[in-house]
Amino acid sequence: MGIGAGEVKSLREKTGCPMMDCKKALEESGGDMDKAVEFLRKKGIAGAEKRAERPTAEGRLASSLSADSRIGAIIELGCETDFVAKSDRFKALAETVAKAACGPAPAPADTAALLGIRPAGQSKSVEEIIKQEYQTLKENMNLKQFRRFDLKPNDPGLLGIYIHFNGKIGTIVELQLSSMAQRDLEPVKSLIKDLCMQVAHSAPLGLSRDDIPAEIVERERAIAAESDDVKSKPEKIRPKIVEGKLARFFQENTLLDQEFVKEKKLTIKGLLAKVASETAGEVRIRRFARLVVGG
Numbered sequence: 001m002g003i004g005a006g007e008v009k010s011l012r013e014k015t016g017c018p019m020m021d022c023k024k025a026l027e028e029s030g031g032d033m034d035k036a037v038e039f040l041r042k043k044g045i046a047g048a049e050k051r052a053e054r055p056t057a058e059g060r061l062a063s064s065l066s067a068d069s070r071i072g073a074i075i076e077l078g079c080e081t082d083f084v085a086k087s088d089r090f091k092a093l094a095e096t097v098a099k100a101a102c103g104p105a106p107a108p109a110d111t112a113a114l115l116g117i118r119p120a121g122q123s124k125s126v127e128e129i130i131k132q133e134y135q136t137l138k139e140n141m142n143l144k145q146f147r148r149f150d151l152k153p154n155d156p157g158l159l160g161i162y163i164h165f166n167g168k169i170g171t172i173v174e175l176q177l178s179s180m181a182q183r184d185l186e187p188v189k190s191l192i193k194d195l196c197m198q199v200a201h202s203a204p205l206g207l208s209r210d211d212i213p214a215e216i217v218e219r220e221r222a223i224a225a226e227s228d229d230v231k232s233k234p235e236k237i238r239p240k241i242v243e244g245k246l247a248r249f250f251q252e253n254t255l256l257d258q259e260f261v262k263e264k265k266l267t268i269k270g271l272l273a274k275v276a277s278e279t280a281g282e283v284r285i286r287r288f289a290r291l292v293v294g295g
Helices: 007-016 019-028 033-042 089-101 111-115 126-137 188-201 216-224 235-253 268-279
Strands: 056-063 069-080 142-150 157-163 167-177 263-269 283-292
Touching: 007 019, 007 033, 007 069, 007 089, 007 235, 019 033, 019 126, 019 157, 056 089, 056 157, 056 216, 069 089, 069 157, 069 283, 089 126, 089 157, 111 126, 111 235, 111 283, 126 142, 142 167, 142 283, 157 188, 167 268, 188 283, 216 235
Parallel strands: none
Antiparallel strands: 056 069, 069 142, 157 167, 167 283
16 A cells, blocks of 8 residues: 555654654554554664653764865764763764765755765665664664855865864864965964864854844943943943943954964964965965854
8 A cells, every 4th residue: 555655754753763664664564553653663663752752952063074174064963861972882873974964965054954865885864873873872862953064166265173072062164265375284274273172162253243243242232331340430431441341342252353272462363364474375264163062
């Protein structure tokens, strides 16, 4: 008998099992939903139906960067407990998903498209691989988020990625390089590594002041204006003090204006200029992203 897509979807929602397994179970059971669930349980595929509703507050990040550093991706794979998140098997699963995210190509933030991809050398989709691990790790797991940066063909740039040792924070940075800067990439590679760690450590809200949303700026201005130390000053000088506080806010929260964590007397803007002088070329930060487990 023919099995409709609606029936397959209903069984998938009930059991948390992959679509193809649900379809096969319905075919084997003549379309009977209860028998299909029993079929999946006998095959060791089900059992996820009770786990699928449990929260995945823990997890880890994993990343993948192409050999030419022109495609990079970071994913967050969620699970229920920190114990599983730290396990070698879960780490390997996250790395598999990250490699799939770096392959030919879902949309930059389309987790549904990524779940349907078959990683290189695998016969199962990302979704099926994750569901398969239910049986071993005995926890609900899901793909929570991912970011992917792609450089266009002949685009003069470079990507860098950093995952903190605990797997909870990850960053990706894209640089734009002049033709002169491309001739000697060693200083640039060192720079992009430092920038990735800077973003992880200092959590900038934007690249420059123009990237900070107006509502955030206005909120900070209002907080500064209402602070006790401003209110204690003569009214005529309060606006100047507020603007000084805003300037410090931008310095702390925009990447280009932040102090370089490895050399406090140098801003990131100054660091870029220093590397540009070493390469006799121009180096710019085009964009960056910072991911946090649960963020």
